[in-house]
Amino acid sequence: MFANRILSGMRPTGSLHLGHYHGVIKNWVELQSSHDCYFMVADWHALTTNYDNVSIIEKSIWDMVIDWLAAGVDPDKATVFLQSKVPQHAELHLALSMVTPLSWLERVPTYKDQIEKLSTKDLGTYGFLGYPLLQAADILVYKAGLVPVGEDQVPHIELTREVARRFNNLFGREANFDELAQAAAKKIGKQGKQFMQQRTAYLQDGNAEALQAAREILAASQNLGVADRERLAGWLENKGKTILPEPEAKLTAASRMPGLDGQKMSKSYGNTITMREAPEQVSKKVKAMPTDPARVRRTDAGNPEKCPVWQLHQVYSDHDTREWVKQGCTSAGIGCLDCKQPVIEGVLREQQPMFERAEQYLTHPDRVKEIVFEGCRRAEQVAKETMTDVRAAMGLGF
Structure with missing residues (x-):
């Protein structure tokens, strides 16, 4: 097992927003300096729920990779690649499907949860039922030791461990x-x-x-x-050879990026600021944010704890600014637009280096494709080695 190797990915289903940055990508940028990181564009996974709208996928792939690079993902430190361009993912998924009990997939908590949340879509497909197994193949084909996830994704890692354990028990003992x-x-x-x-x-x-x-x-x-x-x-431990090592979940700090309405930032809530949102749009969106309903007039005192803007101050403002907001709001010493201005400045300050990094890729799009092509080549080299072992273990190595 490659204990220091990390596999993580995202589905290309639209523009990335600041919730993605704070929840996932910021962590990737830190990990790439200390771990052997593989960051995957999970385009096959995008088809599990978006098979009826594939037109968005290709554009989203390149936009998403540029967002990663703009946020600080370094292709000299990490391997950035497309899932569908490394066919060993699909091959291992097929191999694992031969030995994985159906009941294991049906009990994954997110399976029924997603069916309920996406009730307007027809998700009665094998692809949707089997997507946790494809996730397992994504991890196991690189023998990744660590997978950064939030608490809600731990059951997926546990399934991956169970699948690897079953595979090793079935096929891991050589003749001699x-x-x-x-x-x-x-x-x-x-x-x-x-x-x-x-x-x-x-x-x-x-x-x-x-x-x-x-x-x-x-x-x-x-x-x-x-x-x-x-x-x-x-x-x-009186087992066979470990062909597919069991990965560990690397729990990431819970990062609930608030949206423009105070709920978690999410495309489904329509409350996002994209990672490379135009400055004038950022300003317009923040200025239009709802505030404490008790502040009907400028002279009314408010309560920051009841205001969605206050949640963004927790992300973007320093201690002194937050104290200024708290004092000004509760005494009606400042208006809501005054309160929103430091948030606008904080978002724009965070985005500025992203725009600067993105520019070099927007003006030279071939450079993005070169990075991904090289990443796919490196990823496939590793995946091929794993599949050589898997085929041999399953009697297909001739």
Whole structure:
């Protein structure tokens, strides 16, 4: 498993807004400096709910990639690629569909939730039922160790872990597995004997400390290749070779970006500011925001806690500005338009470097395609290696 490798993605279904930036992309920009990051344009996933409106997908792909780059995603640090241009995603999805119980997909919490929320769409398709399995394939084809998600997405990672576990249990034991594992243990050197003693203590007595000690010996060994390391990891717990490692959820800090009406910013609520919204539009939208209904007249005192604009001050204003707003609102010392101006300035200040970075790609669109083409090439190299192991394990390696 590549413990430091991260896989994350977004569906191209329209313009990205500041909720996407604060909720996802800002985190990506931080992670790319410390992790091996793969950021995926999930265009096949877009078809699960937008199969009847595909015209939006292609334009959204390139707009979205430019938004990522404008926000600070660095193609020299992270791999940016299109899901549909790496066919191994679909191949692994098909392979996993052969062994994944139908009931596992039907119990995913977001399945029924989305059907209820999108009741106007016909989602009685295999593609929609199977999209969590395609997500699992997206992660497992890169043997990603970490997947950054919010609390609501943890069940998807747990499904991915269960699918990987079932696959490994079904296909992970090679014909001469025990002999290969014992030969690999000898490669550890002086620690090999201790590794085997700890393994015995764990398997015979269920000694959890012995299991941990054996794992530490394995982790510290410098003399093992990937295949031998995976064999020993499986042999240690009397399992087979780990072909598809189980990923961990990397919980991201809850970031509820407020929209123009005080609800969570979302396209479905029509309360968004896009990442590259024109300054005059930003100003117009913020000035039109509803405020505390108690402030009917300029001279009426208000309560910031009841005002959607106050929520945006929590994101864009410093302590002194917030204190000025609180004092001015509760005493009617400032008007609502006065209160909104620092928010407008804060949004425009955040967007300015995005516009500057985006300009180089808008004037040279071929550069965006070069970045994605190179990202697809790098992603496919990794995905091919995984599928070689998967095909061999399933008897298709001839």
